[in-house]
Amino acid sequence: MANMSLNKNVMPVQDPNVRNKNFDEVALGYTDEQAIDEAKRCLNCKNMPCVSGCPVQIHIPDFIKKVAKGDFEGAYDVIYKSSSLPAVCGRVCPQEKQCEKDCVRGIKGEPVAIGRLERFVADWHMKNGSDKSNCDIKPNGKKIAVIGSGPSGLTCAGDLAKMGYSVTIYEALHVAGGVLVYGIPEFRLPKEIVKKEIDNLKRLGVQVVTNVVIGKTLTVDELFEMEFDAVFIGSGAGLPRFMNIPGENLNGVYSANEFLTRTNLMKAYKENSQTPIMKAKRVAVVGGGNVAMDAARCAKRLGAEKTYIVYRRSMEEMPARLEEVEHAEEEGIIFLTLNNPTEIIGGEDNFVKGIKCIKMELGEPDASGRRRPVEVKGSEYVLDVDAVVMAIGTSPNPLIRSTTEGLETDRRGCIIVRDESGLTSRQGVYAGGDAVTGAATVILAMGAGKSSAKAIDEYLKNK
Amino acid sequence: MFRVIRKEVLNPTVVLMEVEAPLVAKSAKAGQFIILRATDEGERIPLTIADYDREKGTITIIFQIVGATTNQLNQLAEGDYICDFVGPLGRPSEVEGFKKVAVIGGGVGCAIAYPTAKALKENGVEVHSIVGFRNRDLVILEDEFKAVSDKFIIMTDDGSYGEKGLVTDALRKLVESGEEYDRVIAIGPLVMMKFVAILTKEFDIKTVVSMNPIMIDGTGMCGGCRLTVGGEMKFACVDGPDFDGHLVDFDEVIRRSGMYKEAQRHKYEESCNLLKGGNTNG
Numbered sequence: 001m002a003n004m005s006l007n008k009n010v011m012p013v014q015d016p017n018v019r020n021k022n023f024d025e026v027a028l029g030y031t032d033e034q035a036i037d038e039a040k041r042c043l044n045c046k047n048m049p050c051v052s053g054c055p056v057q058i059h060i061p062d063f064i065k066k067v068a069k070g071d072f073e074g075a076y077d078v079i080y081k082s083s084s085l086p087a088v089c090g091r092v093c094p095q096e097k098q099c100e101k102d103c104v105r106g107i108k109g110e111p112v113a114i115g116r117l118e119r120f121v122a123d124w125h126m127k128n129g130s131d132k133s134n135c136d137i138k139p140n141g142k143k144i145a146v147i148g149s150g151p152s153g154l155t156c157a158g159d160l161a162k163m164g165y166s167v168t169i170y171e172a173l174h175v176a177g178g179v180l181v182y183g184i185p186e187f188r189l190p191k192e193i194v195k196k197e198i199d200n201l202k203r204l205g206v207q208v209v210t211n212v213v214i215g216k217t218l219t220v221d222e223l224f225e226m227e228f229d230a231v232f233i234g235s236g237a238g239l240p241r242f243m244n245i246p247g248e249n250l251n252g253v254y255s256a257n258e259f260l261t262r263t264n265l266m267k268a269y270k271e272n273s274q275t276p277i278m279k280a281k282r283v284a285v286v287g288g289g290n291v292a293m294d295a296a297r298c299a300k301r302l303g304a305e306k307t308y309i310v311y312r313r314s315m316e317e318m319p320a321r322l323e324e325v326e327h328a329e330e331e332g333i334i335f336l337t338l339n340n341p342t343e344i345i346g347g348e349d350n351f352v353k354g355i356k357c358i359k360m361e362l363g364e365p366d367a368s369g370r371r372r373p374v375e376v377k378g379s380e381y382v383l384d385v386d387a388v389v390m391a392i393g394t395s396p397n398p399l400i401r402s403t404t405e406g407l408e409t410d411r412r413g414c415i416i417v418r419d420e421s422g423l424t425s426r427q428g429v430y431a432g433g434d435a436v437t438g439a440a441t442v443i444l445a446m447g448a449g450k451s452s453a454k455a456i457d458e459y460l461k462n463k
Numbered sequence: 464m465f466r467v468i469r470k471e472v473l474n475p476t477v478v479l480m481e482v483e484a485p486l487v488a489k490s491a492k493a494g495q496f497i498i499l500r501a502t503d504e505g506e507r508i509p510l511t512i513a514d515y516d517r518e519k520g521t522i523t524i525i526f527q528i529v530g531a532t533t534n535q536l537n538q539l540a541e542g543d544y545i546c547d548f549v550g551p552l553g554r555p556s557e558v559e560g561f562k563k564v565a566v567i568g569g570g571v572g573c574a575i576a577y578p579t580a581k582a583l584k585e586n587g588v589e590v591h592s593i594v595g596f597r598n599r600d601l602v603i604l605e606d607e608f609k610a611v612s613d614k615f616i617i618m619t620d621d622g623s624y625g626e627k628g629l630v631t632d633a634l635r636k637l638v639e640s641g642e643e644y645d646r647v648i649a650i651g652p653l654v655m656m657k658f659v660a661i662l663t664k665e666f667d668i669k670t671v672v673s674m675n676p677i678m679i680d681g682t683g684m685c686g687g688c689r690l691t692v693g694g695e696m697k698f699a700c701v702d703g704p705d706f707d708g709h710l711v712d713f714d715e716v717i718r719r720s721g722m723y724k725e726a727q728r729h730k731y732e733e734s735c736n737l738l739k740g741g742n743t744n745g
Contacts, residue, residue, distance in 0.1 A: 255686035276726035
């Protein structure tokens, strides 16, 4: 009997005024009973709009059916066929724009909480499930190099390993995980979970080599000399963007990448961390994406009394995941929408003491389809802050394109791929994720890694 | 893990380490740098490559013990391992196509100036080296510099060794005596590089300086190492570390280098106290 409640089972979370002072995970996860109850809201409809909304096409109604029956491991098996990182996706996917967007239950009431169920299943498996790595993989003797251990690289590596390829991932940093470890904070995605997902890949035979920068330590051509049969580039986004306004090099101005890397990768929030970070009292985070939300919530947890999101459009256009915006609001982040910085102001000591903003209003739609923000003349004012974090995107890293002859990139520096296979202008070289698209989401990168794995397999089979 | 195969104390606060890192050694060039973490809990710090041996597969680093990380690094003995060691990062220095170059090194910056002088010499360039130290006790790499320099001048602040004065005094003298350099390369404290650049601007000699700002990843991700060069924002890790000294906004770089002074002093004192307490595994 279907559960006809109009609302999702509420996700248990840490109290906002407790969690905004710690880095423990915000959402606590469904209990078995809550998961079963939620799973029963799925009508198991024929046309499955949820599946077409999923970039890695998980057979969503199938796994939910198993959850409803209490067969959690069976549910995991269904997800695992399509996704190598379910515990990650259940936490960081923008479900409201993907699987849950066209859910029939969402027409009247809330859609089925597919993301929360995915997370539940992945967590249940981590705690109680059996090792999936011994499901008979037949090594085919072919070697693949994957550059970068972020979401696209891990997915591509996992899929190829399951097909029998010998996969080596090269990671520039000292730990694997890419944005999952340096960018997304502990309270949203515990690093222990990322580590476990990567350990699962290692059990499939994937080798992870840290401290190697492709384009510097080794080049793509050298990888082919080392007898790799194909290369997948999942090197991520790269250089942080700034606004080109006065004062951006003052002390106390961070790129979101730096602020988050210090906090998450280098654990600057812990007392014993060797890596310093400014513990500012009033912080302005510029931008409206997930990265901006992460930075603002980290700043709050590092002790800021006032943390602002300064965003030039309105709440409606904000690209961040809905849940992140809600969580940020609950935690006391102050949203200054329709505001745009024009200058960062420093004191005599050269540290930030304020940010000058101008009010905006929405005009006609622009190329992105969103209404263009226009300055309101004479509305400048100074916001009193002692740190500023710029979370306005990144531009592609030059290290691989500048050292790989024949690898075509577009005007922005993004690697050009032929189609969804991710094939680049170089034979045997595939690419996906932010290195191709510019800054986007974890799940889109995973989708790209997945299609490239399939394309690499077809290419090598026909070679 | 990367094994320390040789450790030498060059002066009371400057240490040389030769480290096994074959992949880094294979492609390293003068002017590039590495990033290391001494221990599993440590901070990532950049250090310029002082020498490399492709056959042995080793990289030599020379560092001054100034903070918690360099202090931890100095606790490692020959045979011990450095936790993480990645490189070579940054663009190599230009060392070809010159007739005569003046290489200016200041203090521990001489550790970086030396491989550049050596690479220039190997490319048939006439090398005049001017190195400066606070006093006699701090002099490093004197014999090494002499071996690759056609002219070698050593300056000390207090006159306890070589000539008394600043490297800029010596450079001015050489230029005024008629030496014609097609490039000056200055590597050392920010203030020294700033004043070398001011001097060479006067004589219109193209000058390259090597920047070593605060950075985390060293691959162009964090943007912590940004500086203003000719009015444009550059990242030292991917656009540098070498830049045109006449275009660098030194005052801004100097201000930015002080961002964590308080925190760093605190950490350093903490690490020293730990050592005093007998805990040497940090």
